Each structure stands twice: as structure tokens, then as C-alpha cells.
Amino acid sequence: MTIRHHLSDDLLVSYAAGSLAEGWSLAVATHLALCPECRKRLTLAEDIGGELLDATEASEDVTSSWEAVRRRLAEPVAAEAPRVASGGRREGGLPEPLRSYLGGDIDTLRWRSLGRGAYQIRIPTADSETQVRLLRIPAGKPVPEHGHGGRELTLVLTGSFADGDDLFARGDIEDADASLTHQPIATPGEDCICLAVTDAPLRFRSWIVRAIQPILGI
Known part of the structure; x- marks a missing residue:
């Protein structure tokens, strides 16, 4: 398994600081379970955070400190050997x-x-900021063309989907x-199952989908 699309620096740093809402944290933690590279970046972020807390004086420029963190996180990390799945769970199962x-x-x-053959499972969390669901x-x-009222992870x-020139497996x-309007398409051969986290309703182009959106809760 080769992962090409990783967590952003801001998500990693916020996760390391424990400041993410539960829904975002669930998405980050699940990705980390699958991604050795981001686990190493998380360890680096935690180490850098500790160093900054030790070294920062009241007069220090906070902006320059954050830029230093971003530069360190952008450095390549060494590959980690794949880990064997535990507990008898198959490699393609849920982490x-x-x-x-x-x-x-x-x-x-x-x-x-x-x-139209699509399914969801809504996942309850204790935070009031996010909506979390499993999609199949x-x-x-394709999913209906839509934009975003906020952020979506x-x-x-399982499976994969194409979004423009990018493939997500x-x-x-x-x-x-909110700057993105798109229509991801599940690739042939296998249903695509995704964990989706949002903090605002999606903005569908189709009036039919908009009409039933409150019923579907998406």
C-alpha cells in the first residue's frame, strides 16, 4: 500500500496539541493507523512542540516559530517497514x-x-462541531457534484476514487x-468506502439532491 495524499501540517500540529474536535481527531487517528510517514511526522511535531515550549521566550516572534515548525515537517522522512496486521484482522479491514x-x-x-446504490452510516461523536459518517x-x-460550506476530510x-487528475486509494x-467544487468518482472494480468528516452541509448543484438533503442528513 502506497499512500500519496497525507495529513496537512496544521492538522498534525493541532492533533499533537490535542486541540482538534473529536470528529477531526477520529479521521486523523485513523489515517495515522494506516500511514507510517504521517506517524513519523506526528512524532516530529510532538518533539518540535516540546522544544519550542522549552525555548520560547515571551518576546519571541510566534510567527517565525510556526514557520520553523512547518519547515521541519516538510523535510523528507525515512520509510518505515510495513507493520503486520494484528488480531487476525485482514489487511483491508477497518483500522x-x-x-x-x-x-x-x-x-x-x-x-x-x-x-442510487450509495450508502452511509452516521457515526455519533461528543463534539458539536463536526458530522462524521462512513460512505459507500x-x-x-460518481457522487453528486458539490461544493463545501466548510472543511471536509x-x-x-477500501477501493478508490478519482477527483480530477488525482487518485485516492x-x-x-x-x-x-469552501474553494473546491468537485464530483469524485469511485473507480471500477470495487465499491469505495470512505470516512468523511465535515463541519458544514455540502452544497449540491442538483436541486433534487438539495431537496432531499435534510432527509439524508448530508
């Missing part, structure tokens, strides 16, 4: 902590239809904001 949130692996889940998009099918767990995470 922790997501598996515990859902109470089981993919083959035990109860999906709710979104229509049929192989070869989409982490691929298992472990890849897409970080979208």
Missing part, C-alpha cells in the same frame, strides 16, 4: 480507532441507503474546503 467507533469490521456493518459509493459511480478505507486523505 482502530474507527473499528471501535463502529462496533465491528466492514462485513458486520448496517448501512442506510442514500439512493458503488464502483464506477475524506479518508479512503486506501489510506489517502483528501482535505477539501
Whole structure:
């Protein structure tokens, strides 16, 4: 498994600081379970944070300190040997902590239809900032074209999807904001299952989808 789309610096630093809402933290932690490179970057972020706390004086320029963190995180990290899946869970199954949130692996889940072969499972969290759901998009099918009222993190767990020239496969995470309007398409051969976290409703182009959006809760 080669992961090409990773966590942003701001998410890693906020996660290391413990300042993310639960929904964002779940997406970050699940990606980290799949991505050795981001686990190393997280360790670096935690180490740098400790150094800055020790070294920063009241008069120090906070902006320059943050830029130093960003430069350090941008440095290449050495590859880590793949880890063997534990507990008898197949390689393509749900990683922790997501598996515990859902109470089981993919083959035990109860999906709710979104229509046209797509399904979702809403995942409750204690924070009021985010909406968290598991999505299953049929192989070869697009999601309705939409924009974003805020941020959306989409982490691929099985299958893959294409978004413009980019391909997102298992472990890849897409970080979208209000500047992006797009229509991702699940690639042929296998349904695409993703963890999606948002902090605002999606903005669908289709009036039909907008009409049923409150019912679907997306």
C-alpha cells in the first residue's frame, strides 16, 4: 500500500496539541493507523512542540516559530517497514480507532441507503462541531457534484476514487474546503468506502439532491 495524499501540517500540529474536535481527531487517528510517514511526522511535531515550549521566550516572534515548525515537517522522512496486521484482522479491514467507533469490521456493518446504490452510516461523536459518517459509493459511480460550506476530510478505507487528475486509494486523505467544487468518482472494480468528516452541509448543484438533503442528513 502506497499512500500519496497525507495529513496537512496544521492538522498534525493541532492533533499533537490535542486541540482538534473529536470528529477531526477520529479521521486523523485513523489515517495515522494506516500511514507510517504521517506517524513519523506526528512524532516530529510532538518533539518540535516540546522544544519550542522549552525555548520560547515571551518576546519571541510566534510567527517565525510556526514557520520553523512547518519547515521541519516538510523535510523528507525515512520509510518505515510495513507493520503486520494484528488480531487476525485482514489487511483491508477497518483500522482502530474507527473499528471501535463502529462496533465491528466492514462485513458486520448496517448501512442506510442514500439512493442510487450509495450508502452511509452516521457515526455519533461528543463534539458539536463536526458530522462524521462512513460512505459507500458503488464502483464506477460518481457522487453528486458539490461544493463545501466548510472543511471536509475524506479518508479512503477500501477501493478508490478519482477527483480530477488525482487518485485516492486506501489510506489517502483528501482535505477539501469552501474553494473546491468537485464530483469524485469511485473507480471500477470495487465499491469505495470512505470516512468523511465535515463541519458544514455540502452544497449540491442538483436541486433534487438539495431537496432531499435534510432527509439524508448530508
